[in-house]
Amino acid sequence: MRTFEYTITDPYGIHARPAGMLVKEAARFKSDITLEKDGRRADAKRIFSVMGLAVKAAQTVRVNISGPDENEAAGAVRYFLENNM
Secondary structure: OEEEEEEOOOOOOOOHHHHHHHHHHHHOOOOEEEEEEOOEEEEOOOHHHHHHOOOOOOOEEEEEEEOOOHHHHHHHHHHHHHHHO
């Protein structure tokens, strides 16, 4: 299992457009990818789940990745977050 934290820098938080892009990125991998915020967990492959976290700017999310391609997925998701959120 790979885990890392990321603080959202986008002034609008995780809104519809980047959430959709995140879901597409996560869907490329077989591993389970979840986001956690304030004790709540969201499946990163489901847009309503991601949007339901209501992540705002300057809030930190924990990303958990577990599965056969977790190392590749962790790098790709981290890169995505750093360059889009």
